[in-house]
Amino acid sequence: MFALVVEPWRALPPTVRLLIFARAVNRMGAFSLPFLAALLVQGGQFSLPDVGLLLGLFGAATIPSRLLGGMFSDRIGPVQTMVAGLIGCAVFQALLGADLGKAMTIAAVIGLGLAFELYEAPSQTLIADLTPEPTRPQAYGWLGAALAGSAVAAGLLAAATGSSNLHILFLIDALTCMAAAGLVGWQLRAVAVPEQQASLDSAARPWRDPLLLGLFGINTVFASVYLQVPAVLSFSVLRYSAPAADAGLLLALSAAIIALGQPILQRGPAVLRQPLSALIWGYVMVGLGFLASAMSQTIGQLAWAIVVASVGDLLLLGHAYSVVARIAPVQARARYFAVYGTSWGLAAMVSGPTMTALLETGGSARYWFVAACAAFTLAATQAYFNTWIKRALK
The missing domain is CATH 1.20.1250.20 (MFS general substrate transporter like domains)
Incomplete structure (x- = not known):
């Protein structure tokens, strides 16, 4: 069974394995988001209708976030875009965890939505650029499998760390975002992509x-x-x-x-x-x-x-x-x-x-x-x- 899992994984290019690992680390740390509504209500500054509006604004902000991620990736490069998105998520998660007041919380929720999807299109693009076409389904499959496994781990982490103070969840998530940004930025800084990618x-x-x-x-x-x-x-x-x-x-x-x-x-x-x-x-x-x-x-x-x-x-x-x-x-x-x-x-x-x-x-x-x-x-x-x-x- 061990060989059944390891051999297909090792068949992927090393840079793709690293990219999938970094994405899994980031996903495993993203166990705070299901508690965003509870965090907003907990402090007493927001009513339930206010929370519903804020969550709607967060969801709406993720749509231009994904489009901007695609545009920036084609313009400045996928690695740079991924790092910027991860750092942005870390900053806004930290602001939510720090609880700096109502106005800052609103700005942080919207800012988090705008940064949240910047990572997606560049990571998917890099996998396509670095993986031969016949093995792309396997590479994307491994990405999805890693995210699924990380989601289970995220739930366990949330149960273990979220019982006392929800703000801690967002601070931990900020740290995992920074860790993923460092891993991607350092290890993939010199990754080679097709020459056609250089021009928009x-x-x-x-x-x-x-x-x-x-x-x-x-x-x-x-x-x-x-x-x-x-x-x-x-x-x-x-x-x-x-x-x-x-x-x-x-x-x-x-x-x-x-x-x-x-x-x-x-x-x-x-x-x-x-x-x-x-x-x-x-x-x-x-x-x-x-x-x-x-x-x-x-x-x-x-x-x-x-x-x-x-x-x-x-x-x-x-x-x-x-x-x-x-x-x-x-x-x-x-x-x-x-x-x-x-x-x-x-x-x-x-x-x-x-x-x-x-x-x-x-x-x-x-x-x-x-x-x-x-x-x-x-x-x-x-x-x-x-x-x-x-x-x-x-």
């Missing part, structure tokens, strides 16, 4: 590329469903008179499958390692998992349903980014990744109201059934869209 291609227009917009639309629908899964799980376990905290165990199970399944997938059938076909089967498996969740009658059946959906997540992991890297001009990869990534921000704005409407009308079973229908529709749409992509890439 002004002719590239990601918002006008029909292939990218198709992928953007598909992922927006998927993300609108996927982002609400943790919340819906909490309602689902209550149907069986189980503690709501059991949803955390199911999420940990899902993360473990994604993290441990990556090296196994790399030795699986070739059709599941080809990005375009893997996307179709991934949506199918997610749909089957959601459908099983709607039909489950016990917490054990729900757990098996989550396992099936997690296998679908594993198949989806990294393959969409590989397709984006394939269709993007080399000089504009970061901007393509940035535009594609904003689909998550758009989904975050619409998924909440959709979830509450479905839960109010039919409970969690209704939500799972609608989510399953959406996943099956995405599988069919992806299959149709793949013919366009293949024709364009010939």
